[in-house]
Amino acid sequence: MTRRRVGSEALTPPISVDDPEGACLLSRAVHVLSTAATALSQVTILYQSDPIAREGLLQAVECIKSVKEAGGKLLICGVGKSGLVGKKTVASMKSLGIPCTFLHPAEALHGDLGDIRPIDAIMFISYSGKTAELMTVLDHVPSSIPVLAITSQTKPADCPLLRDRVDGILLPAPIHELEEVSFGVCAPTTSTTVAIAVGDMLMLTLAQALHADDTKQVFKRNHPGGAIGENAKRKAEDHDIEEVTKCTKKHAGLMSPA
Numbered sequence: 001m002t003r004r005r006v007g008s009e010a011l012t013p014p015i016s017v018d019d020p021e022g023a024c025l026l027s028r029a030v031h032v033l034s035t036a037a038t039a040l041s042q043v044t045i046l047y048q049s050d051p052i053a054r055e056g057l058l059q060a061v062e063c064i065k066s067v068k069e070a071g072g073k074l075l076i077c078g079v080g081k082s083g084l085v086g087k088k089t090v091a092s093m094k095s096l097g098i099p100c101t102f103l104h105p106a107e108a109l110h111g112d113l114g115d116i117r118p119i120d121a122i123m124f125i126s127y128s129g130k131t132a133e134l135m136t137v138l139d140h141v142p143s144s145i146p147v148l149a150i151t152s153q154t155k156p157a158d159c160p161l162l163r164d165r166v167d168g169i170l171l172p173a174p175i176h177e178l179e180e181v182s183f184g185v186c187a188p189t190t191s192t193t194v195a196i197a198v199g200d201m202l203m204l205t206l207a208q209a210l211h212a213d214d215t216k217q218v219f220k221r222n223h224p225g226g227a228i229g230e231n232a233k234r235k236a237e238d239h240d241i242e243e244v245t246k247c248t249k250k251h252a253g254l255m256s257p258a
Helices: 020-049 051-069 081-095 132-138 179-183 190-222 226-250
Strands: 074-077 100-103 121-125 147-151 169-172
Touching: 020 051, 020 179, 020 190, 051 121, 051 147, 051 169, 051 190, 074 081, 081 100, 081 121, 081 190, 121 132, 147 190, 169 190, 179 190
Parallel strands: 074 100, 074 121, 121 147, 147 169
Antiparallel strands: none
């Protein structure tokens, strides 16, 4: 499908939506988006209707809230693409005032286990729920530390990471069909999309439980940079100008003291 110049021949016309090749590529692209949308729709229904998923979310919120109130933090651990999902979740949690840090499984086994304190909790992200590096880290996590997991399993008893943790908390992140079936390759795509969404769900639900109506202000305070920070600053300045204008009109015509 690669288009190139051959010798002195003229360039092949660029791909167009009107030719078979372009139509094929566009069909593939739309299929990817449609598959992701279906997966998100399915996991939404799960958290709307499944008692285990719903209870898991509430338990997770209560657990992390208690950890924060005790002065602890949530450690998120993952490897590969799931590790990148974990890093994104950590960054989002921090922006909303939720104490959180990323624990790389390899680094954990070379000293970073010292980052886990008795007042902390740890959350693993793994589609299979049995990633070898995470299972090894789990062996060194004290039994008193709350363990949470975002995996494809829908029942805690079926999740290897939680099997020996009586109080383990599962946040299910299943997909409706394997990626190899959807796209012909098992590269993490739909599964990571759903995992990110479940992480976002937890983050925003937790922020509501912690900050209620102050969530927006907490985010603004923790995000002064970039376009978001500039927009917030501009709105604050506009608000100040509006208040001054109101005050000026209110006192217009009043005599000033000599």
